[in-house]
Amino acid sequence: MFHLHLQEDSQAPFYLQLYAQLQDQIREGKLLYGSRLPSVRALQTHFNISKTPIETAYQMLIAEGYIVSRPRSGLFVMNELQQSIASGDDTATRELISPDNMPPLPIQPKPIIDFRASRVDAAAFPLRLWRRSLQESLESHALDLGAYGDPQGEYSFRATIADYLQRSRGVHCAPEQIVIGSGIRYAASLLARLLGDAGTLACEDPGFAPFPDYFRKWGLNVLPLPARHIAARIGNTDAGAVYLTPSHQFPTGSILSYGDRERLLQWAYSRNAYIIEDDYDGEFRYSGKPIPSLQSLDRAGRVIYIGTFSKAFSPALRLNYLVLPEQLASRLKTERLPLDAPSRIDQWAMARFIEQGHWFRHIRRMRSLYGKKHDRLLERIREYFGEHAAVTGQGAGLHIQVSVKTNRSAADLVKLAADQGVAVYDLEGMLADSGGSGAADPVIYLGFAGLTEKQIDDGVRLLRRAWETALQE
Structure with a gap:
């Protein structure tokens, strides 16, 4: 060697x-x-x-x-x-x-610099601390290894999450209201069964398409509404539930205003409807304090809150959670819906990781790291594109939206970028039929968390080269 x-x-x-x-x-x-x-x-x-x-x-x-x-x-x-x-x-x-x-x-082949929004910085994963948490949790729970756990999730882990959410996101809940899951698809499948009598699910357009797709599979109607007007238009529909990403709308990056949050809550109260709040990257805001959750404003138990460890920790862990209103949490018990919590060992380890303070330090470190990458990306876009590009959705989350001033289509820009070894993404697969984009210029989405600062520099430089002719048309 x-x-x-x-x-x-x-x-x-x-x-x-x-x-x-x-x-x-x-x-x-x-x-x-x-x-x-x-x-x-x-x-x-x-x-x-x-x-x-x-x-x-x-x-x-x-x-x-x-x-x-x-x-x-x-x-x-x-x-x-x-x-x-x-x-x-x-x-x-x-x-x-x-x-x-x-x-x-x-x-x-040409190098691929992938601006995929779902990637995170693998090199920043706290490997030694996580390994220690796994080891300590195995030792302390050695006598529990011969039995299956609570299908709703380990109670101690749910209690830890309840305390964390209260302090960090203003979410009010008890451990009994929390369900531990293995990803957004598990959450969608469970909620489709719980909300089967809602009739119609409204959703943002553009938005995260896999979630409403699960409701379609369970026989519910799905009604796409323009994301920027959803609070104003939902009152004219027969929807019994709505799926939102209010703290950092996916994929546009916009933030739902306080006024629109109150309008949606009033709609839910008047219709006995439910609001599904997907807070997928709520920990990451780079100026000021994080936006409080929509659930923290709920006074009548109409908001279902979804959180995840994929963005702030690792998508490989496949660990997320739902906070159900008390009424739905009770139905979960009486209707005996099939639950399947992820590995007990991972739950024990994450609970210990949070309780020992590692999680809060990790979040602060990742917020600083991603904030630097976020600023670096904005600087390079200004440097290489100037007035040819307009950025929205910045200041939070792990991706931004870029409107490119050209007569070419977004699909053309994606292909031109790929020819230079750069992967970028447009609205394909995110738009339904509501005309939710409404953008005069083609829109591209750039995720930055999984890239190094050098890759961000090289990627934007290559995009300028790829789109040089298109910008002059």
């Missing part, structure tokens, strides 16, 4: 130690262009650690162009400028880069 070592007592996590050491050896010429790197399994066996920090380090090196992954062959160094190797007696290193065992590199 070539000059890699991990220090248990270092403040830097394992993945950063591996990343820094490999980066230095590539830049210094100790690993030449075309050198094959050890597999994840080989390093895992050598260091006796999990594969996650190794995979994370390799992904960071791939993203920055230091190495390339060749399917079914392995990982190879891409430092083409180095022509010699530093001297040393490391036999494994010499064998690693021997011309006899170095296969030809594949033709490289």
